[in-house]
Amino acid sequence: MGITLFTEKFKLELSKQKVTIQExxxxxxxxxxxxxxxxxxxxxxxxxxxxxxxxxSLENVGIENVINCYAEVEGKISEAKLNLLDILDTELSGQVDFGFEDVPSFDKKLSEFNYGKFQVPDIYTYAKEICGLRYPDTNFNFPRMYTTKYSPDQEIWDAFDGYYNDLKPDGSEMRRNYIDSDLNIFNVNIIHPCPHLLYLLSQGFADKGYKLEGEILTDPMLQDAWVFSGTQYFNTLSQARYGFIFSSMEFNRLDLENGPDDYAFYEKEIIIKKTGKYTLRGIVEFWKASKMWADYVLVIDNQSVIWRKYDDSRGSILEKIPLDITINITKPDTKLTFRIYTQYHEDSWTHQISDLTLASDSLEDVEGVKEESNVVRNPNEIDLSRAVPDMTFGDLVNTIRSWFNYDIEISGKTVTMNRLDKDPENVKDWSMYQSVKPRRKLQQKRSFLLKFQDLDNDEKMNSMFYDSKGPLLNGKENSDTTTIEINGYPMPVSRAKENGYLTAAVKKDSTNTLALVFYNGLVAGQNNASYKSSCSFPELFGTNWLRWLRQRINGSAYEASFNVDIETFSQFGIKDYVYWHNNIHQFDTWTKDMISETEYKISINTETII
Incomplete structure (x- = not known):
């Protein structure tokens, strides 16, 4: 009844070692x-x-200090990790972590699961159609959510109203990002799918062949709970832009003749890195003094003239010439040059003589292009691996447990998640250890604090303090308080902008927080989210926590150490309820110290259920 570690390459027998196991x-x-x-x-x-x-060998470097393996403990085989801690001569000190099947795939990132990835014809119309569905008819949805993450003070976001998944007022489709005829960019919408919470849980367990069952699947709080990841789901495409902007005082050369026939020469070159169709658009101010000449010319690679204005007539000319020219660039690194030769007036001539922009008609990643010229591209693709929080599956399970007070039980290939507010079932007899005299500690000074993580801008969700005197909203913990912190929050609903929509608002700019947005389909043709007070305090405490914590406050804690037969004790699990000393007990922790191949010395901590 010892411990054996093994892989395909090695077998390490620890039965004769002094091994202590804690659960x-x-x-x-x-x-x-x-x-x-x-x-x-x-x-x-x-x-x-x-x-x-x-x-x-002291010369051997780069060796592994964590080895994945299997552990056979009390006749049961489990996934394990052998952690190598330190070495003295030929003795190695190590620690074994095992029992990872308690949460299948618990250390796997949510983004690493296979949710399926597929293309859609048009995301703007597709997302609108999905908005009319509910779980489980769809595993993801597109509720409207407000964010302050993208500032309208930035040029790239100056047209953005702050809404993810912003439907048109008539509800026909999602609003589209676009570039107008003057090459102005309008990023008005971010399309961001939100996977359903129960879908993520089910997929996580299914990854290792487990099926999720239990009350969690029918919990009315979670039927319309969708997960907002906080990650960037959209892509950005760059519109290559180059400017031909000349101020009259920014000349390259002066040709001075000490009289009225002074000339200024201007020249600017740009290198167009990629081929394609470009549009040159803007204003040129053509100036020619009386009895002088002026020459304005645009040329490609010093060979092909694409536009020119020359005049040597006797009269003076000052006119604004609008340009709108399409240029086909057929080879990379093409040089486009704009040269101006005209009269120079030092005393009076200080203004802009050219304000032209060359912009690509195509959108792509262009090296060196500023972010301000980026277009937000909402891809015609559903890829939920990019729309999940940056957390492990174990983090997700633990957050749900600490939020809604769920337990997890695994039997064979079935995972059952039920709430912890039931009377004990399948209580096992522990009368065989009746002679053990435990130490008993009353729990009256014990207290609990249930709290959400702080939101941005020092905003806080309601917390709940509970002790023998009862619950207290936003009460303060003391030295005996057990704090349960929830790494998530339910998105509140507000009208963030005047004449805006009453919908969910992102309150924490984070990619590793479980943000739940509640959405139950289109209402009056719009995809606004709703709020569930039942998912926050104080309401959540009364429905999900009060009965469970009352048991733990009113019960007693027991401590005991005694020797047991390994084979007999292996019939009990850490999550069993046992009847001992005229009370029903649940285990908190136990430590098993192997003192022989057939005997443990155990140290247990239990709590009675009142």
Missing amino acids: SNSRMNDKVSTKFTFPFTTPMDENFIHSIGDYI
Whole structure:
């Protein structure tokens, strides 16, 4: 009944080593924990060096300190990690973490799961159609959400009203980003899919062949809960832009003749890196003095003239000439040059003589183009791996548990998530250990604080403090308080702009927070989100937490240490309820110290259920 670590390459027997195993009950904290051993030592013989590696040689660098393997403990095989801590001569000190099946794929990023990726003909009309569906008819949706992340003071966002998934007022389709005839860019909308919370949970468990069941699938709080990731889902495309802007005082050369026949020469060159169709548009101010000549010319690679204005007549000319010229660039790194030769007047002539912009008709990634000329591209594609928070699946499960007070049980290939506000079931008899006299500690001084993480701009969600005196909204913790912090928040609903929409607002600019937006389909043709007070305090406390925490406040804590037969004790699990000393107990933690191949010395911490 010892511990054996193994892979295809090695087998490490720890049955004769002094190994201590600790487990904690996930019901009693806000984490789904793995089991682990306290550090142990083992000799590194020739077999160890051959199969695992030479950790004795001081010249051997770059060796692994974490080895993925399997652990056989009490006859059960589990995924494990062997953590190599330190080495003294031929003795290695290590620690084993195992029991990762408690949360299948718990350390896998949400973005690494396969949600399926597919193309759509037109995202602006497709998203509108999806808005009319509910889960499970669709696994993702497009609720309207307001954000202050993108400032209208930036040129790229000066047309943005602040809404993700902004439907047209007539509800026909999503508003489209566009470039007008004057080459002005209007980024008015960001299309951002929000996957359904239950879909993410189900897919995470299914990744390792598990099926999610339990009350969580029918919880009315979660039926219309969608996840906003905070990540950038859109792409940006650059419109290559170049300017021919001349001030009269920014000449390249003066040809002075000490009289009225003074000339100024202006020249500007740009290198067009990519081929394609470009539009040159703007104003040229053509100036020719009386009895003098002026020459304005645009030329490609010093060969092909694409526009020219020359005049040597006797009269003076001052006119604004609008240009709108299409230029086909057929080879990379084409040079376009604008030269101006006209009269120079030092005393009176200070103005702009050319204000032209050359812009590409195509949109693409162009090196060196400023962000202000970017166009927000909402791709005709659904890829939910880019629309999930930057967190692991284990983080997601733990956040749901600490938010809505759910437990997780795994039996075979079934994962059951039920709320922790039920009477104990399947209580096991512990009368065999009745002779053990535990230490009992009353829990009356115990307290709990349930709180959300702080939002941006020092905003806070309501928290709930609870002790033997009862619940207190936004109460303060003390030295005996157990704090359960929720890494998420329900998006509040407000009218963020005058004459704007009453819909959800992003309150935390974060990519690793679980932000839930509640949406139940189109209402009056619009995709505005709703708010659920049942998902925040104080209402959430009364429905999901009060009964469970009352049990923990009113019960007693027990501590005991005694020896047990390994084979007998292996029939009990850390999450079992046991009847002991005329009370129903649930385990908090236990430590098992292997003192022989058949015997543990255990140290247990339990709480009674009142």
